[in-house]
Amino acid sequence: MPQPTDAELIATWASQPAPLLPLLHAFHDRDGYLSDDAIRAVAKGLKMPAADLFGTVTFYHHFARTPGGLDQPRVCDGPVCRMRGYDGLHAALTDASPMPCAGRCDGPIPVLTGHTVRVGTSAGALQEVPTPLPPAYPGKGSECVFASIREPDRATLDGYRRTGGYVALETVRADASGVLGTLEQSGLAGRGGAGFPTARKWRAVAEADARGGHKTIVCNADEGEPGCFKDRALMDHDPHALVEGMTIAALVTGASVGFIYLRYEYPQTVPILQKAIDDAKNAGLLEGFDLMIRRGAGAYVCGEETSLLNSLEGKHPFPRNRPPYPVTHGYDDRPTVVNNVETLCAVAPILRNGAQWYRDLGLGEHAGTKVISLSGDVTRPGNYEVPIGLPLMELVDDWAGGPLPGRTVQAATMAGLSGGFVAGDDLSITLDEPALRAKGSFLGAGGIMVFDDSRDMVDVSHQAMSFFAHESCGKCFPCRIGTQRLAERLGGQGPSALPVWNQEVLDIGSAMKATSACGLGTAAPLITDSLLRYFPERVQQHVEKNR
Amino acid sequence: MTDTPTFELDGEAVPFTPGETIYEVSQRHQANIPTLCYDDRLEPFGGCRLCVVEVEGYRNPVASCTTVAMAGMKVRTATAQVEKHRKTLVELLTSENPHKKIDPLRGAASQELVTLQRRYGATGERFAGKTSGTSREDDPNPFILRDYDQCISCYRCVRVCAEQESDYAISVMNRGFSTQITTEFDNLLEDSDCTFCGQCVQTCPTGALADRKALRAESLPEPLEATRSVCPYCGVGCSVDLMSKGDKLVAIRPARDGGANEGALCVKGQFAFDFVQHDDRLAYPMVRERGELRRASWDEALDRAAEGLAAASRDHGRHSVYAVASGRAPHESTYTLQKLIRAGFGTNYIDNCSRA
Numbered sequence: 001m002p003q004p005t006d007a008e009l010i011a012t013w014a015s016q017p018a019p020l021l022p023l024l025h026a027f028h029d030r031d032g033y034l035s036d037d038a039i040r041a042v043a044k045g046l047k048m049p050a051a052d053l054f055g056t057v058t059f060y061h062h063f064a065r066t067p068g069g070l071d072q073p074r075v076c077d078g079p080v081c082r083m084r085g086y087d088g089l090h091a092a093l094t095d096a097s098p099m100p101c102a103g104r105c106d107g108p109i110p111v112l113t114g115h116t117v118r119v120g121t122s123a124g125a126l127q128e129v130p131t132p133l134p135p136a137y138p139g140k141g142s143e144c145v146f147a148s149i150r151e152p153d154r155a156t157l158d159g160y161r162r163t164g165g166y167v168a169l170e171t172v173r174a175d176a177s178g179v180l181g182t183l184e185q186s187g188l189a190g191r192g193g194a195g196f197p198t199a200r201k202w203r204a205v206a207e208a209d210a211r212g213g214h215k216t217i218v219c220n221a222d223e224g225e226p227g228c229f230k231d232r233a234l235m236d237h238d239p240h241a242l243v244e245g246m247t248i249a250a251l252v253t254g255a256s257v258g259f260i261y262l263r264y265e266y267p268q269t270v271p272i273l274q275k276a277i278d279d280a281k282n283a284g285l286l287e288g289f290d291l292m293i294r295r296g297a298g299a300y301v302c303g304e305e306t307s308l309l310n311s312l313e314g315k316h317p318f319p320r321n322r323p324p325y326p327v328t329h330g331y332d333d334r335p336t337v338v339n340n341v342e343t344l345c346a347v348a349p350i351l352r353n354g355a356q357w358y359r360d361l362g363l364g365e366h367a368g369t370k371v372i373s374l375s376g377d378v379t380r381p382g383n384y385e386v387p388i389g390l391p392l393m394e395l396v397d398d399w400a401g402g403p404l405p406g407r408t409v410q411a412a413t414m415a416g417l418s419g420g421f422v423a424g425d426d427l428s429i430t431l432d433e434p435a436l437r438a439k440g441s442f443l444g445a446g447g448i449m450v451f452d453d454s455r456d457m458v459d460v461s462h463q464a465m466s467f468f469a470h471e472s473c474g475k476c477f478p479c480r481i482g483t484q485r486l487a488e489r490l491g492g493q494g495p496s497a498l499p500v501w502n503q504e505v506l507d508i509g510s511a512m513k514a515t516s517a518c519g520l521g522t523a524a525p526l527i528t529d530s531l532l533r534y535f536p537e538r539v540q541q542h543v544e545k546n547r
Numbered sequence: 548m549t550d551t552p553t554f555e556l557d558g559e560a561v562p563f564t565p566g567e568t569i570y571e572v573s574q575r576h577q578a579n580i581p582t583l584c585y586d587d588r589l590e591p592f593g594g595c596r597l598c599v600v601e602v603e604g605y606r607n608p609v610a611s612c613t614t615v616a617m618a619g620m621k622v623r624t625a626t627a628q629v630e631k632h633r634k635t636l637v638e639l640l641t642s643e644n645p646h647k648k649i650d651p652l653r654g655a656a657s658q659e660l661v662t663l664q665r666r667y668g669a670t671g672e673r674f675a676g677k678t679s680g681t682s683r684e685d686d687p688n689p690f691i692l693r694d695y696d697q698c699i700s701c702y703r704c705v706r707v708c709a710e711q712e713s714d715y716a717i718s719v720m721n722r723g724f725s726t727q728i729t730t731e732f733d734n735l736l737e738d739s740d741c742t743f744c745g746q747c748v749q750t751c752p753t754g755a756l757a758d759r760k761a762l763r764a765e766s767l768p769e770p771l772e773a774t775r776s777v778c779p780y781c782g783v784g785c786s787v788d789l790m791s792k793g794d795k796l797v798a799i800r801p802a803r804d805g806g807a808n809e810g811a812l813c814v815k816g817q818f819a820f821d822f823v824q825h826d827d828r829l830a831y832p833m834v835r836e837r838g839e840l841r842r843a844s845w846d847e848a849l850d851r852a853a854e855g856l857a858a859a860s861r862d863h864g865r866h867s868v869y870a871v872a873s874g875r876a877p878h879e880s881t882y883t884l885q886k887l888i889r890a891g892f893g894t895n896y897i898d899n900c901s902r903a
Contacts, residue, residue, distance in 0.1 A: 049715030472723035511635040
């Protein structure tokens with residue numbers, strides 16, 4: 001088959017919504033890298049300044065800029081993969097480069113080559129493996145988003161419909177008036193980490209004026225937080241739940257366009273989502289709603305909603321200044337809902353079962369559930385949908401089989417890496433925001449990585465901070481320089497007198513938390529905060545060994 | 548009539564116009580809020596975070612440059628906490644660049660970081676580590692020194708190029724600490740869309756982008772002085788500051804308060820001033836005598852020119868005379884020239900160099 005020409009690729013995409021990323025991917029796929037000529041052609045085709053486009057391309061770490069780069073292996077060097085033998089695997093693969101956590105912490109180490117993810121721990125035994133289903137529910141209550149995910153053929157339209165799929169959508173299409181009230185009473189809040197009440201967000205968009213444009217629903221599927229892999233399970237095994245949730249959001253808010261912004265590291269999810277969209281569309285379920293997938297290209301900060309919007313629009317993916325917020329000035333400066341995958345997947349079950357049903361899924365005062373991606377030193381890593389308020393150690397010990405034989409839990413990260421970690425007596429914490437906030441942490445997107453007593457928490461902290469430094473966008477000073485300086489200090493550089501080291505780390509952290517422009521910079525120092533709180537002796541050894 | 552809204556700025560009720568930011572209002576009062584990424588001609592960026600202020604009821608300090616004032620806000624611009632964070636930020640910035648003297652010749656805003664380093668006592672000792680930015684010593688252009696070792700990634704250069712000049716010649720490459728100001732494909736400025744207007748140089752708060760021509764005068768001992776004038780190049784009338792050391796004109800800077808240009812200037816106005824004190828410059832009228840130029844009086848030189856033009860017109864017809872008015876000439880001179888050509892010589896052969 002002849003390769004498409006530049007002009008054909010540009011003609012395909014230039015008139016589409018949010019064309020930059022798919023057009024760059026089209027050139028990247030055709031040529032195996034993004035050449036200067038390709039960037040020039042795209043800039044001309046989309047009428048963008050070439051200097052801006054060049055700069056923006058370099059922002060994304062998965063766009064290869066040398067011939068053959070697309071097919072060179074990228075090996076996950078996330079915290080869990082480092083415990084599983086990243087160093088050896090990386091060394092054994094020709095032309096391999098590290099990639100930040102690729103969201104496969106519930107299995108062997110992922111290696112991304114072109115658009116194929118293979119997993120394994122040795123170079124000769126890599127294989128393609130489907131996304132694991134969540135383990136059989138070990139709890140006493142019931143699940144929300146995982147309740148039907150293990151049903152056979154769940155990812156097909158027929159399979160999805162067999163357990164009530166699209167009933168909620170059809171009800172809402174007939175009468176959408178009760179949706180916001182139900183969601184409000186249910187207490188559903190953003191499951192991507194920010195915890196903003198979903199009903200309030202949708203109501204703001206419903207009431208906002210589209211000012212001559214259209215409203216948009218964006219699904220944030222840029223699951224880049226290390227240790228988080230829940231959205232992958234939801235999309236791969238229950239794609240129609242997401243399509244239904246987004247379409248309901250569109251009906252309630254009056255949106256006519258939807259984007260699923262999917263992280264680059266999930267290539268296997270693209271055809272699954274596309275088939276779900278196509279099947280739903282052919283069945284007449286998406287009437288009036290144009291739903292599209294847009295793939296990211298490797299940038300953690302694009303999981304921040306305003307960076308994501310800039311990325312979709314083809315701009316440099318720096319976070320935007322707020323206010324105005326996306327509910328009035330989102331995609332294309334028009335009212336936009338940005339919701340996480342898990343939030344959107346929870347909508348149809350809540351509407352079918354009622355607000356009180358969802359509230360009652362939580363323990364005590366807490367409403368609802370949260371999917372936790374549990375990984376690291378536990379017997380059965382995987383995605384667990386827990387009632388809000390579940391004790392952490394009940395999840396680790398009773399649900400996931402506890403630490404490996406002969407080991408004890410030393411620490412567990414929260415919110416992937418963004419919530420720092422808890423250790424010691426604080427491991428007795430319950431999984432709900434008030435309890436975690438009281439310990440200076442938060443649940444966030446629900447990634448929990450467990451480290452047993454064989455792990456060096458200074459090294460873990462160094463890896464974590466190096467990740468944040470690698471992913472800092474470079475817009476605001478405290479994050480750009482602060483993450484770098486903290487990573488250096490955790491890596492063995494910096495002052496060799498403990499009080500000076502401590503003061504520098506504390507001052508950087510407090511300035512980052514108080515003044516950073518987005519959540520990346522405000523969250524990163526929770527790593528050093530937890531290290532100093534729980535492991536001061538290890539810090540002392542670390543600093544003094546460099547004397 | 549409704550009352551003008553007010554908010555509380557460091558304990559004092561101050562009026563504001565809806566839509567104004569806290570920083571804009573503070574500029575009219577005594578509040579001394581530091582900034583580095585701010586240039587009042589550009590969209591507020593919110594990158595340097597030095598302008599953070601405390602607002603009662605807000606969990607974290609907010610960037611005053613991007614936060615719109617609201618009636619009843621209680622804003623404190625210099626609490627101990629805020630000043631401590633500012634000190635940390637300036638110390639962090641100081642740690643990312645090698646320490647060298649930044650000569651004020653580098654550009655109009657080049658002392659902004661140095662001034663804040665003095666204000667916060669940042670010496671570069673704290674937070675020492677890797678430095679950021681790589682200077683482009685390979686860029687041989689005669690106008691703009693690209694000393695990115697001194698860059699703090701405030702992007703004022705990129706933004707002034709885009710927002711004020713619409714040139715989009717420079718942009719931001721990479722992320723985080725690896726950020727680098729670049730051109731398309733990381734090339735030299737002369738291979739980019741750069742017009743060498745020098746706007747990036749004059750807005751740079753660290754001297755990372757510097758006026759190469761001005762730096763020729765770095766070793767002159769006299770103080771640097773500014774004399775307000777008007778650019779002589781075209782009829783726009785851009786206000787400029789003629790920068791001199793002693794009797795030597797060493798640089799031109801656009802005047803931020805110039806009514807016609809508000810801080811803008813083009814490559815000619817910015818960099819083409821060497822003729823002023825050049826040895827080749829004519830300082831008196833000259834006439835040619837048997838092929839050799841000799842000094843003459845104005846009367847003699849004008850008589851000679853008039854005779855020559857009149858002879859050409861007489862011998863070869865009125866269309867043998869053609870005038871090109873200089874784009875540098877003001878209206879009055881241009882008018883007089885066309886009058887001379889049309890009424891004096893009887894031809895319409897008159898043009899202007901700006902028509903190219």
